[in-house]
Amino acid sequence: MGIDGGIGRLPLAVADAVRTGGGEIRTGAPVRELRRTADGWTVVTDGEVLRADAVVVAAPAPAAARLLAADSPAASAELATVDYASMALITMAFRRDDVASLADGSGFLVPPVDGRTIKAATFSSRKWGWLRDAAPDLFVLRTSIGRFEDEEHLKRDDADLVGMSLADLGAATGLDARPVATRVSRWDGGLPQYPVGHLERVARIRAEVAKLPGLRVCGAVYDGVGIPACIGSARTAADELLTATLAAGAVGGERE
Ligand SMILES: Cc1cc2nc3c(=O)[nH]c(=O)nc-3n(C[C@H](O)[C@H](O)[C@H](O)COP(=O)(O)OP(=O)(O)OC[C@H]3O[C@@H](n4cnc5c(N)ncnc54)[C@H](O)[C@@H]3O)c2cc1C
Structure with missing residues (x-):
């Protein structure tokens, strides 16, 4: 299966759909720091400090490990072992x-x-x-x-x-x-790379991350490197956060 014009059209189409739905996408804005607050998360980029009810960390393992080091050191340590x-x-x-x-x-x-x-x-x-x-x-x-x-x-x-x-x-x-x-x-x-024991490693990472309200992880590090598996893990992360957020009656994030 493929996409006419090449698979490079997929992320652009997703970005269009997100913008059409009212979402905002910032490129060239790597997150430098993620901090848990009393009622959500603070996301620090080079130029901004954002407040969020919930965060999905979709970055590759080395970056995810850095972002989770402060609030989920056990998950961070597991992510740091991914080759x-x-x-x-x-x-x-x-x-x-x-x-x-x-x-x-x-x-x-x-x-x-x-x-x-x-x-x-x-x-x-x-x-x-x-x-x-x-x-x-x-x-x-x-x-x-x-x-x-x-x-x-x-x-x-x-x-x-x-x-x-x-x-x-x-x-x-x-x-x-x-x-x-x-x-x-x-x-x-x-x-x-998925060595023997990868599934157990992923289960441990997810268990540690789930201890923190409003936080999930997704991407090629977890359930499969193929694009369908990445999309599947993203859906699961988003669904779980939305369910939890709606249950708590929370509203959208705001900028500091
Ligand atoms: C050469 C090659 C061929 C492949 N062929 C296929 C194929 O034919 N079919 C298939 O299904 N899959 C294929 N794959 C696998 C698939 O493309 C990848 O596994 C998948 O795209 C990974 O998606 P991801 O969202 O997890 O990670 P990525 O696409 O790597 O996205 C992670 C994003 O996080 C960003 N990021 C990193 N750090 C930060 C930070 N601190 N703050 C904010 N953002 C950050 C990065 O800039 C990046 O945009 C191929 C992969 C490769 C390398």
Whole structure:
């Protein structure tokens, strides 16, 4: 499943829906401090101090650990143990005529035992009809490099990552064409890792957070790194807070 135009349209659509519903979104305003007050929370950004009835911390584990350190040190300590994997995506556009002999399918995964640099290849123009239709004369594919505890290659520059991708693609598929355009997107600390015991760790974090009224956590750290799982954890967090807030008869937050 995908979204015509790319998954990057999803957060923009969510932002539009939030604004249409009367919500306000502030970007470039990292929260530096979160403090519990007698009847809610104080949220400190670089330029403002906000008062809130309830807060959902949706930041990755390192940031969440920092924000929860003062009021939920046990949850903070658990979050600080979450490891992350880094990776780079190497997107390449070829002239379609140059890749006519590329094997069928939408790409392939490369197991570590193969000893290759790339971890996977996605034949994007074959996988996503909207991309094929948008650029019928081109063939777009992408490789990924880097997985947990195998991130040495990510120290190399973009041109090297393109070159290594082309070498591995050539060995795997016989592709010998040169791309007409390339882009390297680096995702440093992009994917939280779920070791044995992760579910118990998440349960302990949620139990500690739930001890504080008006606070919940959500995001890829908890129930799954896929976007549907992130949305699911966000819904649960919001529903629980709304239920509790309505039960307490509280009203919306105000600015100090
Ligand atoms: C290369 C790659 C490919 C992927 N492919 C897929 C896929 O095909 N399908 C799929 O379902 N999933 C995929 N995923 C996984 C999925 O995209 C992520 O797990 C998911 O987007 C994480 O969402 P999130 O909201 O938890 O975290 P993020 O999207 O990381 O959002 C956290 C936000 O918190 C902000 N933040 C951090 N600190 C603070 C602070 N102090 N104050 C305020 N804000 C802060 C950050 O700026 C960021 O915007 C992929 C991930 C990667 C890296």
